[in-house]
Amino acid sequence: MVNSSRPHSKQGGRRLVSLLAERHGQAIRQTVLRIRNGPLTAGVMSLVIGVAMTLPALLVLISVNLQTQLGKVEDMAEITAYFFADVGDNKAFEISERLQIEIPHAEIIYVSAASALAQLTEVITLQPVLGALESNPLPGAVIVRPDEPRVATAREIEQILVSLPEVELVQLDSLWLQRLEAWLDLLNTLSSALSLIVVSGLLMIIGNTVGSSVQSRREEIRIIKQIGGTDAYVRRPFVYFGGFLGAAGGTLACLFTAALGHQLAMAVNALALHYQPVQTVFAVAGLSVGQNLAIILLGATIGGLAAFFSVSRKIATFNP
Amino acid sequence: MIKFENVSMRYGPRLEALSKVSFEINRGELVFLTGHSGAGKSTVLRLVLALETCSGGSLFVAGKRIKGLSKSELALHRRQIGAVFQDHQLLFDRSVGDNVALPLQIAEFPHREIKRRVRAALDKVGLLHKETYSPAHLSGGEQQRVGIARAVVNRPRIILADEPTGNLDPELSVDVLTVFEQFSAVGVSILIASHDGVLLSQFRHRTLTLDQGRLSSHG
Numbered sequence: 064m065v066n067s068s069r070p071h072s073k074q075g076g077r078r079l080v081s082l083l084a085e086r087h088g089q090a091i092r093q094t095v096l097r098i099r100n101g102p103l104t105a106g107v108m109s110l111v112i113g114v115a116m117t118l119p120a121l122l123v124l125i126s127v128n129l130q131t132q133l134g135k136v137e138d139m140a141e142i143t144a145y146f147f148a149d150v151g152d153n154k155a156f157e158i159s160e161r162l163q164i165e166i167p168h169a170e171i172i173y174v175s176a177a178s179a180l181a182q183l184t185e186v187i188t189l190q191p192v193l194g195a196l197e198s199n200p201l202p203g204a205v206i207v208r209p210d211e212p213r214v215a216t217a218r219e220i221e222q223i224l225v226s227l228p229e230v231e232l233v234q235l236d237s238l239w240l241q242r243l244e245a246w247l248d249l250l251n252t253l254s255s256a257l258s259l260i261v262v263s264g265l266l267m268i269i270g271n272t273v274g275s276s277v278q279s280r281r282e283e284i285r286i287i288k289q290i291g292g293t294d295a296y297v298r299r300p301f302v303y304f305g306g307f308l309g310a311a312g313g314t315l316a317c318l319f320t321a322a323l324g325h326q327l328a329m330a331v332n333a334l335a336l337h338y339q340p341v342q343t344v345f346a347v348a349g350l351s352v353g354q355n356l357a358i359i360l361l362g363a364t365i366g367g368l369a370a371f372f373s374v375s376r377k378i379a380t381f382n383p
Numbered sequence: 384m385i386k387f388e389n390v391s392m393r394y395g396p397r398l399e400a401l402s403k404v405s406f407e408i409n410r411g412e413l414v415f416l417t418g419h420s421g422a423g424k425s426t427v428l429r430l431v432l433a434l435e436t437c438s439g440g441s442l443f444v445a446g447k448r449i450k451g452l453s454k455s456e457l458a459l460h461r462r463q464i465g466a467v468f469q470d471h472q473l474l475f476d477r478s479v480g481d482n483v484a485l486p487l488q489i490a491e492f493p494h495r496e497i498k499r500r501v502r503a504a505l506d507k508v509g510l511l512h513k514e515t516y517s518p519a520h521l522s523g524g525e526q527q528r529v530g531i532a533r534a535v536v537n538r539p540r541i542i543l544a545d546e547p548t549g550n551l552d553p554e555l556s557v558d559v560l561t562v563f564e565q566f567s568a569v570g571v572s573i574l575i576a577s578h579d580g581v582l583l584s585q586f587r588h589r590t591l592t593l594d595q596g597r598l599s600s601h602g
Contacts, residue, residue: 082491286472286485290533291458291486294454
Protein backbone atom coordinates (compact mmCIF):
# COMPACT_ATOMS: atom_id res chain seq x y z
CA MET A 64 0.00 0.00 0.00
CA VAL A 65 2.72 2.39 1.03
CA ASN A 66 4.76 1.57 -2.05
CA SER A 67 1.86 2.08 -4.41
CA SER A 68 0.87 5.40 -2.91
CA ARG A 69 4.31 6.90 -3.19
CA PRO A 70 4.66 7.25 -6.96
CA HIS A 71 1.10 8.45 -7.00
CA SER A 72 1.79 11.40 -4.71
CA LYS A 73 4.95 12.17 -6.65
CA GLN A 74 2.86 12.32 -9.80
CA GLY A 75 0.38 14.57 -8.03
CA GLY A 76 3.19 16.91 -7.04
CA ARG A 77 4.45 17.02 -10.59
CA ARG A 78 0.96 17.71 -11.83
CA LEU A 79 0.65 20.60 -9.39
CA VAL A 80 3.95 22.04 -10.57
CA SER A 81 2.92 21.82 -14.22
CA LEU A 82 -0.47 23.31 -13.35
CA LEU A 83 1.18 26.27 -11.64
CA ALA A 84 3.64 26.64 -14.51
CA GLU A 85 0.77 26.58 -17.00
CA ARG A 86 -1.27 29.05 -14.97
CA HIS A 87 1.48 31.62 -14.53
CA GLY A 88 3.06 31.01 -17.92
CA GLN A 89 -0.29 31.90 -19.44
CA ALA A 90 -0.57 35.08 -17.37
CA ILE A 91 2.97 36.11 -18.30
CA ARG A 92 2.28 35.49 -22.00
CA GLN A 93 -0.79 37.72 -21.69
CA THR A 94 1.25 40.41 -19.96
CA VAL A 95 3.97 40.37 -22.61
CA LEU A 96 1.28 40.63 -25.27
CA ARG A 97 -0.26 43.64 -23.55
CA ILE A 98 3.08 45.42 -23.21
CA ARG A 99 3.84 44.71 -26.86
CA ASN A 100 0.46 46.09 -27.86
CA GLY A 101 0.95 49.30 -25.90
CA PRO A 102 4.68 49.90 -25.43
CA LEU A 103 4.28 53.67 -25.07
CA THR A 104 1.99 53.47 -22.04
CA ALA A 105 4.28 50.96 -20.35
CA GLY A 106 7.36 53.06 -21.18
CA VAL A 107 5.95 56.35 -19.93
CA MET A 108 4.59 54.72 -16.78
CA SER A 109 7.93 53.09 -16.02
CA LEU A 110 9.62 56.47 -16.47
CA VAL A 111 7.21 58.18 -14.08
CA ILE A 112 7.74 55.44 -11.48
CA GLY A 113 11.49 55.59 -12.03
CA VAL A 114 11.65 59.35 -11.44
CA ALA A 115 9.47 59.08 -8.34
CA MET A 116 11.62 56.32 -6.87
CA THR A 117 14.88 58.14 -7.59
CA LEU A 118 14.33 60.68 -4.82
CA PRO A 119 14.23 58.27 -1.87
CA ALA A 120 16.95 56.16 -3.50
CA LEU A 121 19.16 59.24 -3.63
CA LEU A 122 18.52 59.94 0.04
CA VAL A 123 19.52 56.37 0.84
CA LEU A 124 22.70 56.97 -1.13
CA ILE A 125 23.47 60.16 0.83
CA SER A 126 22.71 58.49 4.14
CA VAL A 127 24.95 55.52 3.28
CA ASN A 128 27.80 57.85 2.37
CA LEU A 129 27.39 59.92 5.51
CA GLN A 130 27.65 56.75 7.58
CA THR A 131 30.90 55.93 5.79
CA GLN A 132 32.28 59.42 6.38
CA LEU A 133 31.24 59.09 10.00
CA GLY A 134 33.52 56.09 10.31
CA LYS A 135 36.41 58.28 9.27
CA VAL A 136 35.86 60.88 12.00
CA GLU A 137 35.65 58.14 14.59
CA ASP A 138 39.00 59.28 16.00
CA MET A 139 37.31 62.36 17.35
CA ALA A 140 34.95 60.37 19.51
CA GLU A 141 37.34 59.96 22.37
CA ILE A 142 36.74 59.66 26.07
CA THR A 143 39.68 60.51 28.25
CA ALA A 144 39.98 59.53 31.90
CA TYR A 145 42.70 61.19 34.01
CA PHE A 146 44.04 59.31 37.03
CA PHE A 147 44.83 60.86 40.39
CA ALA A 148 48.45 61.94 40.61
CA ASP A 149 49.19 59.33 43.30
CA VAL A 150 48.14 56.40 41.11
CA GLY A 151 51.31 54.70 40.05
CA ASP A 152 52.29 53.76 36.51
CA ASN A 153 51.89 50.04 37.08
CA LYS A 154 48.54 50.41 38.73
CA ALA A 155 47.26 52.67 35.96
CA PHE A 156 48.44 50.25 33.26
CA GLU A 157 46.75 47.39 35.09
CA ILE A 158 43.48 49.35 35.14
CA SER A 159 43.69 50.05 31.43
CA GLU A 160 44.25 46.33 30.78
CA ARG A 161 41.16 45.54 32.83
CA LEU A 162 39.15 48.15 30.94
CA GLN A 163 39.93 46.48 27.62
CA ILE A 164 38.17 43.35 28.89
CA GLU A 165 35.26 45.34 30.27
CA ILE A 166 34.82 47.43 27.12
CA PRO A 167 35.59 45.07 24.23
CA HIS A 168 34.21 47.25 21.41
CA ALA A 169 36.70 50.06 21.82
CA GLU A 170 40.34 50.85 21.44
CA ILE A 171 41.99 51.60 24.76
CA ILE A 172 45.24 53.50 24.87
CA TYR A 173 47.20 54.04 28.06
CA VAL A 174 49.18 57.27 28.19
CA SER A 175 51.61 57.35 31.12
CA ALA A 176 52.51 60.61 32.83
CA ALA A 177 56.03 60.41 31.39
CA SER A 178 54.90 59.88 27.80
CA ALA A 179 52.39 62.70 28.15
CA LEU A 180 55.20 65.01 29.18
CA ALA A 181 57.36 63.74 26.33
CA GLN A 182 54.60 64.55 23.86
CA LEU A 183 54.27 68.00 25.30
CA THR A 184 58.02 68.56 25.12
CA GLU A 185 57.84 68.04 21.35
CA VAL A 186 56.06 71.37 21.15
CA ILE A 187 59.14 73.59 20.89
CA THR A 188 57.63 76.76 22.35
CA LEU A 189 56.75 74.94 25.56
CA GLN A 190 60.23 73.54 26.11
CA PRO A 191 61.60 76.37 28.31
CA VAL A 192 58.51 76.29 30.51
CA LEU A 193 58.61 72.55 30.95
CA GLY A 194 62.31 72.56 31.62
CA ALA A 195 61.73 74.87 34.60
CA LEU A 196 59.46 72.37 36.29
CA GLU A 197 60.85 70.30 39.11
CA SER A 198 58.58 67.33 38.69
CA ASN A 199 56.11 66.06 36.08
CA PRO A 200 52.80 67.77 36.79
CA LEU A 201 50.84 65.66 34.29
CA PRO A 202 48.67 62.77 35.41
CA GLY A 203 48.50 59.40 33.69
CA ALA A 204 45.50 58.96 31.42
CA VAL A 205 43.59 56.35 29.50
CA ILE A 206 41.98 57.16 26.15
CA VAL A 207 38.99 55.14 25.02
CA ARG A 208 37.91 55.19 21.36
CA PRO A 209 34.62 53.34 20.85
CA ASP A 210 34.26 51.44 17.55
CA GLU A 211 30.90 53.09 17.03
CA PRO A 212 30.74 56.80 17.67
CA ARG A 213 27.30 56.90 19.28
CA VAL A 214 26.24 59.12 22.13
CA ALA A 215 24.70 56.23 24.02
CA THR A 216 27.88 54.14 23.77
CA ALA A 217 30.02 57.08 24.84
CA ARG A 218 27.81 57.74 27.86
CA GLU A 219 28.02 54.09 28.91
CA ILE A 220 31.79 54.17 28.74
CA GLU A 221 31.81 57.45 30.64
CA GLN A 222 29.82 55.83 33.44
CA ILE A 223 32.28 52.94 33.70
CA LEU A 224 35.21 55.29 33.87
CA VAL A 225 33.62 57.62 36.43
CA SER A 226 32.95 54.68 38.75
CA LEU A 227 36.66 53.87 39.02
CA PRO A 228 38.05 55.19 42.33
CA GLU A 229 41.47 55.88 40.80
CA VAL A 230 40.04 58.23 38.18
CA GLU A 231 39.93 61.94 38.99
CA LEU A 232 38.35 63.35 35.85
CA VAL A 233 36.53 62.01 32.80
CA GLN A 234 36.35 64.15 29.70
CA LEU A 235 33.80 63.43 27.00
CA ASP A 236 33.34 65.78 24.12
CA SER A 237 29.81 64.73 23.30
CA LEU A 238 28.35 67.95 21.96
CA TRP A 239 29.48 67.43 18.39
CA LEU A 240 28.40 63.82 18.59
CA GLN A 241 24.93 64.83 19.69
CA ARG A 242 24.71 67.37 16.90
CA LEU A 243 25.82 64.86 14.32
CA GLU A 244 23.35 62.30 15.55
CA ALA A 245 20.57 64.85 15.43
CA TRP A 246 21.45 65.65 11.83
CA LEU A 247 21.50 61.99 10.91
CA ASP A 248 18.16 61.47 12.65
CA LEU A 249 16.74 64.36 10.68
CA LEU A 250 18.00 62.88 7.44
CA ASN A 251 16.58 59.47 8.29
CA THR A 252 13.21 60.94 9.28
CA LEU A 253 13.19 62.92 6.07
CA SER A 254 13.95 59.89 3.96
CA SER A 255 11.31 57.77 5.74
CA ALA A 256 8.69 60.46 5.26
CA LEU A 257 9.66 60.89 1.64
CA SER A 258 9.61 57.13 1.07
CA LEU A 259 6.14 56.95 2.57
CA ILE A 260 4.90 59.73 0.29
CA VAL A 261 6.53 58.15 -2.76
CA VAL A 262 5.18 54.67 -1.96
CA SER A 263 1.63 55.91 -1.52
CA GLY A 264 1.99 58.01 -4.65
CA LEU A 265 3.17 54.97 -6.58
CA LEU A 266 0.32 52.86 -5.25
CA MET A 267 -2.10 55.45 -6.58
CA ILE A 268 -0.36 55.97 -9.93
CA ILE A 269 -0.01 52.26 -10.69
CA GLY A 270 -3.47 51.50 -9.31
CA ASN A 271 -4.94 54.15 -11.54
CA THR A 272 -3.10 52.98 -14.66
CA VAL A 273 -4.07 49.36 -14.10
CA GLY A 274 -7.60 50.49 -13.24
CA SER A 275 -8.03 52.25 -16.57
CA SER A 276 -6.56 49.23 -18.31
CA VAL A 277 -9.22 47.10 -16.60
CA GLN A 278 -11.86 49.57 -17.73
CA SER A 279 -10.76 49.32 -21.35
CA ARG A 280 -10.86 45.51 -21.11
CA ARG A 281 -14.29 45.44 -19.56
CA GLU A 282 -15.77 43.49 -22.44
CA GLU A 283 -13.02 40.90 -22.39
CA ILE A 284 -13.37 40.44 -18.64
CA ARG A 285 -17.13 40.02 -18.98
CA ILE A 286 -16.67 37.30 -21.60
CA ILE A 287 -14.01 35.51 -19.54
CA LYS A 288 -16.30 35.50 -16.52
CA GLN A 289 -19.18 34.23 -18.67
CA ILE A 290 -17.24 31.15 -19.67
CA GLY A 291 -16.17 30.36 -16.13
CA GLY A 292 -13.06 32.45 -15.46
CA THR A 293 -12.53 33.12 -11.77
CA ASP A 294 -11.63 36.56 -10.43
CA ALA A 295 -8.12 35.26 -9.79
CA TYR A 296 -7.80 34.26 -13.44
CA VAL A 297 -8.89 37.72 -14.56
CA ARG A 298 -6.65 39.43 -12.03
CA ARG A 299 -3.42 37.56 -12.74
CA PRO A 300 -2.24 39.26 -15.96
CA PHE A 301 -3.01 42.68 -14.47
CA VAL A 302 -0.97 41.91 -11.35
CA TYR A 303 1.95 40.82 -13.52
CA PHE A 304 1.55 44.00 -15.57
CA GLY A 305 1.67 46.16 -12.42
CA GLY A 306 4.66 44.21 -11.16
CA PHE A 307 6.43 44.70 -14.47
CA LEU A 308 5.81 48.47 -14.40
CA GLY A 309 7.16 48.67 -10.85
CA ALA A 310 10.25 46.59 -11.64
CA ALA A 311 10.99 48.60 -14.79
CA GLY A 312 10.53 51.83 -12.81
CA GLY A 313 12.82 50.51 -10.08
CA THR A 314 15.48 49.66 -12.65
CA LEU A 315 15.29 53.16 -14.10
CA ALA A 316 15.51 54.62 -10.57
CA CYS A 317 18.74 52.63 -10.02
CA LEU A 318 20.21 54.02 -13.23
CA PHE A 319 19.17 57.59 -12.37
CA THR A 320 20.60 57.26 -8.87
CA ALA A 321 23.91 55.97 -10.21
CA ALA A 322 24.13 58.88 -12.65
CA LEU A 323 23.17 61.47 -10.03
CA GLY A 324 25.54 59.89 -7.51
CA HIS A 325 28.37 60.41 -9.97
CA GLN A 326 27.40 64.07 -10.37
CA LEU A 327 27.16 64.39 -6.60
CA ALA A 328 30.67 63.00 -6.15
CA MET A 329 32.09 65.64 -8.45
CA ALA A 330 30.19 68.44 -6.70
CA VAL A 331 31.28 67.26 -3.24
CA ASN A 332 34.91 67.13 -4.30
CA ALA A 333 34.72 70.64 -5.73
CA LEU A 334 33.26 71.82 -2.43
CA ALA A 335 35.87 69.97 -0.37
CA LEU A 336 38.61 71.72 -2.32
CA HIS A 337 37.49 75.06 -0.83
CA TYR A 338 37.87 73.75 2.70
CA GLN A 339 41.03 71.73 2.28
CA PRO A 340 43.15 72.97 -0.59
CA VAL A 341 45.49 70.05 0.12
CA GLN A 342 42.66 67.96 -1.27
CA THR A 343 41.12 64.89 0.22
CA VAL A 344 39.21 62.91 -2.38
CA PHE A 345 35.80 61.93 -1.09
CA ALA A 346 34.87 58.75 -2.83
CA VAL A 347 31.07 58.82 -3.06
CA ALA A 348 30.10 55.17 -2.98
CA GLY A 349 27.25 54.03 -5.22
CA LEU A 350 24.46 51.73 -4.06
CA SER A 351 25.46 48.11 -3.64
CA VAL A 352 24.14 45.32 -5.85
CA GLY A 353 21.89 44.24 -2.99
CA GLN A 354 20.48 47.74 -2.55
CA ASN A 355 19.82 48.05 -6.28
CA LEU A 356 18.07 44.68 -6.29
CA ALA A 357 16.04 45.74 -3.26
CA ILE A 358 14.86 48.88 -5.08
CA ILE A 359 13.80 46.85 -8.14
CA LEU A 360 12.09 44.26 -5.95
CA LEU A 361 10.34 46.98 -3.97
CA GLY A 362 9.08 48.52 -7.20
CA ALA A 363 7.77 45.15 -8.40
CA THR A 364 6.05 44.51 -5.07
CA ILE A 365 4.41 47.93 -4.97
CA GLY A 366 3.30 47.52 -8.60
CA GLY A 367 1.86 44.07 -8.02
CA LEU A 368 0.05 45.12 -4.85
CA ALA A 369 -1.38 48.27 -6.41
CA ALA A 370 -2.63 46.26 -9.39
CA PHE A 371 -4.08 43.56 -7.15
CA PHE A 372 -6.20 45.96 -5.12
CA SER A 373 -7.19 48.09 -8.06
CA VAL A 374 -8.33 45.11 -10.16
CA SER A 375 -10.10 43.41 -7.26
CA ARG A 376 -12.07 46.56 -6.52
CA LYS A 377 -12.98 47.08 -10.18
CA ILE A 378 -13.99 43.55 -11.19
CA ALA A 379 -16.18 43.14 -8.16
CA THR A 380 -18.48 45.68 -9.83
CA PHE A 381 -18.52 43.87 -13.21
CA ASN A 382 -21.40 41.53 -13.83
CA PRO A 383 -20.94 38.92 -16.54
CA MET B 384 -29.67 17.99 -16.06
CA ILE B 385 -31.53 21.30 -16.14
CA LYS B 386 -34.64 21.69 -14.01
CA PHE B 387 -36.87 24.78 -13.78
CA GLU B 388 -39.44 24.79 -10.96
CA ASN B 389 -41.94 27.64 -11.17
CA VAL B 390 -39.15 30.02 -12.15
CA SER B 391 -40.14 33.67 -12.42
CA MET B 392 -37.99 36.56 -13.48
CA ARG B 393 -38.91 40.16 -12.90
CA TYR B 394 -37.10 43.25 -14.07
CA GLY B 395 -38.52 46.00 -11.94
CA PRO B 396 -42.12 46.08 -10.73
CA ARG B 397 -43.83 45.97 -14.14
CA LEU B 398 -41.77 43.80 -16.43
CA GLU B 399 -42.08 40.08 -15.87
CA ALA B 400 -39.81 38.29 -18.35
CA LEU B 401 -40.68 34.79 -17.09
CA SER B 402 -43.64 33.72 -15.06
CA LYS B 403 -43.75 30.37 -13.28
CA VAL B 404 -41.87 28.40 -15.89
CA SER B 405 -41.34 24.70 -15.20
CA PHE B 406 -39.57 22.17 -17.37
CA GLU B 407 -36.80 19.62 -17.23
CA ILE B 408 -34.09 18.62 -19.68
CA ASN B 409 -32.47 15.22 -19.24
CA ARG B 410 -28.98 14.07 -19.89
CA GLY B 411 -28.28 13.73 -23.62
CA GLU B 412 -31.49 15.46 -24.59
CA LEU B 413 -31.66 18.14 -27.29
CA VAL B 414 -34.47 20.64 -26.75
CA PHE B 415 -35.53 23.60 -28.86
CA LEU B 416 -36.78 26.77 -27.22
CA THR B 417 -38.90 28.93 -29.48
CA GLY B 418 -41.07 31.98 -29.24
CA HIS B 419 -41.21 35.54 -30.54
CA SER B 420 -38.40 37.87 -29.72
CA GLY B 421 -38.97 39.19 -26.24
CA ALA B 422 -40.78 36.05 -25.17
CA GLY B 423 -38.05 35.25 -22.63
CA LYS B 424 -35.79 32.80 -24.52
CA SER B 425 -32.56 34.66 -23.73
CA THR B 426 -33.63 35.06 -20.12
CA VAL B 427 -33.95 31.28 -19.77
CA LEU B 428 -30.43 30.81 -21.11
CA ARG B 429 -28.98 33.59 -18.92
CA LEU B 430 -30.58 32.01 -15.87
CA VAL B 431 -29.04 28.61 -16.61
CA LEU B 432 -25.62 30.24 -17.05
CA ALA B 433 -26.24 32.05 -13.74
CA LEU B 434 -25.61 35.40 -15.36
CA GLU B 435 -28.78 36.43 -13.59
CA THR B 436 -30.63 35.02 -10.62
CA CYS B 437 -34.31 34.26 -10.80
CA SER B 438 -36.66 36.28 -8.66
CA GLY B 439 -38.95 33.33 -7.89
CA GLY B 440 -38.95 29.54 -7.97
CA SER B 441 -35.98 27.18 -8.06
CA LEU B 442 -33.47 26.34 -10.72
CA PHE B 443 -31.26 23.24 -10.63
CA VAL B 444 -28.38 22.48 -12.96
CA ALA B 445 -26.63 19.11 -12.75
CA GLY B 446 -28.43 18.50 -9.48
CA LYS B 447 -27.27 21.70 -7.86
CA ARG B 448 -29.41 24.66 -6.89
CA ILE B 449 -27.97 27.75 -8.54
CA LYS B 450 -29.11 30.20 -5.93
CA GLY B 451 -26.57 30.48 -3.13
CA LEU B 452 -23.51 29.26 -5.05
CA SER B 453 -20.36 31.08 -4.05
CA LYS B 454 -18.30 33.11 -6.53
CA SER B 455 -15.84 30.32 -7.23
CA GLU B 456 -18.64 27.73 -7.40
CA LEU B 457 -20.32 29.93 -10.00
CA ALA B 458 -17.14 29.93 -12.06
CA LEU B 459 -16.97 26.13 -11.89
CA HIS B 460 -20.67 25.93 -12.72
CA ARG B 461 -20.14 27.99 -15.89
CA ARG B 462 -17.22 25.81 -16.95
CA GLN B 463 -19.49 22.79 -17.40
CA ILE B 464 -21.66 24.76 -19.81
CA GLY B 465 -20.71 25.62 -23.38
CA ALA B 466 -22.56 28.73 -24.44
CA VAL B 467 -23.09 30.11 -27.95
CA PHE B 468 -24.17 33.72 -27.82
CA GLN B 469 -26.27 35.60 -30.31
CA ASP B 470 -23.60 38.28 -30.65
CA HIS B 471 -20.73 35.72 -30.68
CA GLN B 472 -18.81 37.45 -27.87
CA LEU B 473 -15.38 36.88 -29.36
CA LEU B 474 -12.21 38.69 -28.31
CA PHE B 475 -10.93 40.67 -31.26
CA ASP B 476 -7.39 41.15 -29.97
CA ARG B 477 -6.69 37.42 -30.18
CA SER B 478 -6.58 34.93 -33.00
CA VAL B 479 -9.44 32.54 -33.78
CA GLY B 480 -7.40 29.71 -32.22
CA ASP B 481 -6.81 31.68 -29.01
CA ASN B 482 -10.51 32.49 -28.78
CA VAL B 483 -11.42 28.83 -28.99
CA ALA B 484 -8.64 27.99 -26.50
CA LEU B 485 -10.03 30.39 -23.87
CA PRO B 486 -12.29 27.93 -21.97
CA LEU B 487 -9.42 25.41 -21.85
CA GLN B 488 -6.98 28.06 -20.63
CA ILE B 489 -9.42 29.09 -17.94
CA ALA B 490 -9.82 25.46 -16.88
CA GLU B 491 -6.00 25.22 -16.89
CA PHE B 492 -5.52 22.42 -19.39
CA PRO B 493 -1.93 21.55 -20.36
CA HIS B 494 -0.54 23.53 -23.27
CA ARG B 495 -0.28 20.60 -25.69
CA GLU B 496 -3.76 19.34 -24.88
CA ILE B 497 -5.17 22.79 -25.58
CA LYS B 498 -3.58 22.90 -29.02
CA ARG B 499 -4.92 19.48 -29.94
CA ARG B 500 -8.46 20.16 -28.76
CA VAL B 501 -8.64 23.59 -30.39
CA ARG B 502 -7.72 22.10 -33.75
CA ALA B 503 -10.29 19.34 -33.33
CA ALA B 504 -13.03 21.84 -32.47
CA LEU B 505 -12.17 24.15 -35.36
CA ASP B 506 -12.09 21.19 -37.70
CA LYS B 507 -15.60 20.28 -36.59
CA VAL B 508 -16.98 23.68 -37.67
CA GLY B 509 -14.87 23.72 -40.85
CA LEU B 510 -12.57 26.59 -39.85
CA LEU B 511 -9.29 24.81 -39.19
CA HIS B 512 -7.61 26.78 -41.98
CA LYS B 513 -8.47 30.07 -40.25
CA GLU B 514 -6.92 29.24 -36.86
CA THR B 515 -4.44 32.14 -36.96
CA TYR B 516 -6.86 34.73 -38.38
CA SER B 517 -8.26 37.57 -36.32
CA PRO B 518 -12.02 37.19 -35.76
CA ALA B 519 -12.38 40.69 -37.25
CA HIS B 520 -11.44 39.27 -40.64
CA LEU B 521 -14.16 36.62 -40.60
CA SER B 522 -17.73 36.90 -41.86
CA GLY B 523 -20.64 36.92 -39.43
CA GLY B 524 -21.35 33.26 -40.17
CA GLU B 525 -17.72 32.29 -39.59
CA GLN B 526 -17.65 34.21 -36.30
CA GLN B 527 -20.76 32.32 -35.27
CA ARG B 528 -18.99 29.04 -35.97
CA VAL B 529 -15.92 30.14 -33.97
CA GLY B 530 -18.32 30.79 -31.10
CA ILE B 531 -19.71 27.26 -31.52
CA ALA B 532 -16.21 25.77 -31.57
CA ARG B 533 -15.43 27.65 -28.35
CA ALA B 534 -18.62 26.31 -26.76
CA VAL B 535 -17.84 22.67 -27.50
CA VAL B 536 -14.05 22.65 -27.08
CA ASN B 537 -14.26 22.01 -23.34
CA ARG B 538 -16.53 18.95 -23.90
CA PRO B 539 -19.18 20.49 -21.63
CA ARG B 540 -22.05 18.58 -20.05
CA ILE B 541 -24.51 21.21 -21.21
CA ILE B 542 -24.61 23.35 -24.34
CA LEU B 543 -26.73 26.49 -24.51
CA ALA B 544 -27.16 28.20 -27.85
CA ASP B 545 -28.90 31.52 -28.46
CA GLU B 546 -29.91 31.78 -32.14
CA PRO B 547 -26.86 29.77 -33.23
CA THR B 548 -27.98 29.74 -36.84
CA GLY B 549 -28.93 33.41 -36.99
CA ASN B 550 -26.11 34.37 -39.32
CA LEU B 551 -25.83 31.15 -41.26
CA ASP B 552 -27.28 30.19 -44.61
CA PRO B 553 -29.75 27.26 -44.54
CA GLU B 554 -27.20 24.68 -45.58
CA LEU B 555 -24.71 25.67 -42.85
CA SER B 556 -27.54 25.88 -40.34
CA VAL B 557 -28.36 22.25 -40.93
CA ASP B 558 -24.67 21.38 -40.56
CA VAL B 559 -24.44 23.21 -37.24
CA LEU B 560 -27.56 21.55 -35.86
CA THR B 561 -26.16 18.19 -36.97
CA VAL B 562 -23.01 18.93 -34.95
CA PHE B 563 -25.20 19.64 -31.91
CA GLU B 564 -27.09 16.36 -32.51
CA GLN B 565 -23.77 14.49 -32.45
CA PHE B 566 -22.98 15.99 -29.06
CA SER B 567 -26.36 15.07 -27.64
CA ALA B 568 -25.80 11.51 -28.87
CA VAL B 569 -22.77 11.26 -26.55
CA GLY B 570 -24.73 12.50 -23.53
CA VAL B 571 -24.53 16.29 -23.67
CA SER B 572 -27.76 18.11 -22.77
CA ILE B 573 -28.49 20.85 -25.28
CA LEU B 574 -30.90 23.77 -25.21
CA ILE B 575 -31.18 25.75 -28.43
CA ALA B 576 -33.12 29.00 -28.53
CA SER B 577 -34.24 29.85 -32.03
CA HIS B 578 -37.19 31.42 -33.79
CA ASP B 579 -36.37 29.76 -37.11
CA GLY B 580 -39.45 27.52 -37.25
CA VAL B 581 -38.71 26.25 -40.73
CA LEU B 582 -35.31 24.98 -39.71
CA LEU B 583 -36.50 23.45 -36.46
CA SER B 584 -39.26 21.57 -38.26
CA GLN B 585 -36.59 19.63 -40.16
CA PHE B 586 -35.43 18.10 -36.90
CA ARG B 587 -37.48 15.98 -34.53
CA HIS B 588 -36.81 17.20 -31.03
CA ARG B 589 -38.86 18.33 -28.10
CA THR B 590 -39.78 21.99 -28.48
CA LEU B 591 -40.61 24.39 -25.67
CA THR B 592 -42.55 27.45 -26.75
CA LEU B 593 -42.48 30.63 -24.73
CA ASP B 594 -45.19 33.24 -25.08
CA GLN B 595 -44.84 36.44 -23.08
CA GLY B 596 -42.88 34.73 -20.37
CA ARG B 597 -45.15 31.70 -20.07
CA LEU B 598 -44.51 28.22 -21.35
CA SER B 599 -47.33 27.66 -23.85
CA SER B 600 -46.27 24.30 -25.19
CA HIS B 601 -44.11 21.47 -23.94
CA GLY B 602 -43.80 19.94 -27.44
